[in-house]
Structure formats: structure tokens, C-alpha cells
Amino acid sequence: MAWGGIRLRGLRLVIWYDVLALAHGESSHPGTRGPGDGVGLTLGAVTSTLTARPSAVDIEAAFVRLRGVVTETPLRRSVRLSEATGAQVWVKREDLQPVRSYKLRGAYNVIAQLPDAARERGVVCASAGNHAQGFAYACARLGYEGRVYVPRTTPRQKRERILALGEGHVQIIVGGDTYDDAAASSVEDAERTGATPVPAFNHPDTIAGQGTLAVEIVDQLGHAPDVLVLPVGGGGMLAGCATWLRSRHPGVRLVGAEPAGAASMAAALTAGEPLDLDDIETFVDGAAVRRVGELTFEIARDSGVELVAVDEGRICTEILDLYQVDGVIAEPAGALSSAALLDKVSVTPGQEVVVVLSGGNNDVSRYAEIVERSLVNLGRKHYFLVNFPQEPGALRRFVDEVLGPDDDIALFEYVKRSNRETGPALVGIELGRKEDLEGLLLRMDESNMVVERIPADSPFYRFLV
């Protein structure tokens, strides 16, 4: 084994020649990796030992392996985010991958390293979204037959994308009503058929593939950023980037952003082990994970990463700003990092900050809900139960005396009942500015109508928003 190197723009990566050979699939001994890399991972085994952590060298080898397969996505300076924070903010545009998310990196890195014996029995995964698309693309590129287990709820458009990217190599099987059912079906398939499972995050090769993002960012920037903010679901990207940066650029501040309704990595770090969250909010579908992986958890725990939780409504506001100001389509998980930067991460003016925009698979039918949640987040949309006196002119009085000049009725549900003195109406009001709320509440108090505000933590409110 000998030292070798590759030079990429300003960055010189020194790696073992053997690792380079492995990266290109030229290894004649797929059963082992070099002893110098401290991995001890048996590639010959169809299922690798999940306790084996990938090393920085594995990630560099993956970086070489993925060249020409993944797109080197642009790293663009964001005027909007730079002005808002005073820092130099760069956005890593993984929405511009052929599968519109970074997930291709990990899926390809797993399948490309399987031994020949695995080819006959094929590969299998469970996913409703981005991982399945990366898996399908990798199957087509590498000539593997794959099966994707999806929950019944997976929209037809997503199934069609998976099939199109698989170019005839991938079959979709409905594996139950929920993602958990689909995951169980895929495990059962792998046990029955001997197909190799391709995990979405909790696998050393998946993690190494996702970690290539950090290598690419440093290469494009010409040096390491001061701060890297990235999204966290199961923790694959976080674990991969942390592994490489802690080894090669330990000074980088690494911030993982989780959706507030599914902060499973923070929960695991508090508990000292991964645990199932009872109730998760699935809105940020890519990153809403009930339980993080054992391996991703251990790496996050030992890497000194910061975690922040971002409110789903704040993410919606960021999706709309990305769309309307920057002309970028981001899915909720894709907008997580920049939303976190604006909301939860304090940076010093002049610092260089990179945020990962991890995916752009946003279904157009979701925008109505995104606008609604964003208005609530901005404090501009509120719901009330107004007990109207059942007499002519009551609604006109409400409009004239209670509503302010910039307040708009966005929802009004009322059923007249003939034998009562009052009748409740459900009223949604959109304010011109969030500061107008105080005046509105005051005028409601002064009116002769009984008005009840629906609090944001009420189950009824969740039904509305």
C-alpha cells in the first residue's frame, strides 16, 4: 500500500492508493479495507457490521467513486442570507442533483461496493421519497435489480419518478400503510430473498457517501468554512460530514438542524441512546424520522455537533423566501438549514457560513399548506370562534367595528340555527402586519360578541392549519 494523492482546485487529498483502487471498484480483494484507515469493515459480507464507523479516508474514497455519477452541485453565495446575518453565506445546491436531492451519494456508495455475489440477488430499500430516487438512479447506473417498498400513501408522481430514474431496473412494491410497515416489509424481503438492504442512513457506506458533501464544499470554497449548517433526519449527512471535518478540519463549527416536530437526534443525545419518539410531525418528510440510527447517533455524540430545532412554520416561511426571493424550489427538509441559520444560529459578521439545501422535491399541491403555516408563523393568521347574536346586521357590525382596515377574513364557517339567540362562527383572520393583533383583540373585547381565540396548541388548530 502506498501514499498517493489527488489535487482538486485548492485542496490536496492524500489517500492510500489501495483506497483509490477500491473507489474505482478495481479491488481484487473486496473482503477488506486497508489497515491504515482504522475501519476494519468487511466489504465482502453482504451486510456490513453496523458498528464499524467510516473514516475520513473512506469518505475521500467515496468522493472519488462518486465523481462523474453525482453532479458537483453549485456552491452559491446568497445575498439574502448574507445581508440578513452579516456573514458570508453560501448555499450548497443539492436540489440540482439528477434526483433533486443529495441522497444519491449514500445509496450509490453502498451499491457500488457490493461484492459480485450480491448482484444476482439484487438490492432492496424502503422509502417514500428521496432515498428511493437515489437508490433507483444508482441501480440503473450500476445495473442492479432493485425493489423499493413504499407506504400506500406515496403519491403516484413520486412512484413515477422512482420508476423513471430506475430505467426498468426497479420495481415498486406497496409495503403497508405507513413507512414503518414498508420498512418491515423490506427487511422481510431481504431475509427471504437474500437481497442486500440499502439503508437510508444507518450504514457506514451510506454515511461515507453523504460525507462527500463536506469534501466537495471545502474543495469548492478552497478552504474550510467557519460554520456548516446541515439538515438532520436519520443523521447520515451529519455523521458523514462530522467524520470528515473532525478529522481534516476540526475547527469547523457544525450545526445540525432538526424539525421541531421530529427532533429525534436531540432526543437521542439527551437520553444517551436512540429512542422512538412517540409522536412525530411528518410535515418535513425528508427529515421527520422517529428514531435515528445507532451509528449516526454515536458519531454525532462523539463529534461535538450543535443541534437546533426549527419550527415547521419557520421552515415554510423560508421555503417561500427561497421561492419568491431567490427563485429556488426547496422541499421542507431542503429549507431546514437556511431556516435554522436565520432563526436559531448566531454567527459573527464576516464569518464564512455554508448551508446545505439538501433537496428540491416539493410537490406543487403542498404550497397552499406552506403559505398557511408561514402566515401563522409570521403571526399574521389567527383563528377565532365568534359567538354571533342571531340577529340581522351582526356580521356587518363585526366587520365595521371589530376588523381593522388591513384585516382580512380568510375563513368564515357559520350555520344559522333558528331556535337560538346566538350562533358560533369559525373565523380565520389574516392581518396586514402581526402588530395589528393587539388592536383586533381589544376591539373583540369591547364588542358584545363572545370571542374565543383558538390557541396554537389546540388539536382543533392542528386540524385547521
Ligand SMILES: Cc1ncc(COP(=O)(O)O)c(C=O)c1O
Ligand atoms: C432532502 C433531505 N434532506 C435531509 C434529509 C435528512 O438526511 P439524513 O437522514 O441523512 O439525516 C433527507 C432524508 O431523506 C432528505 O431527503
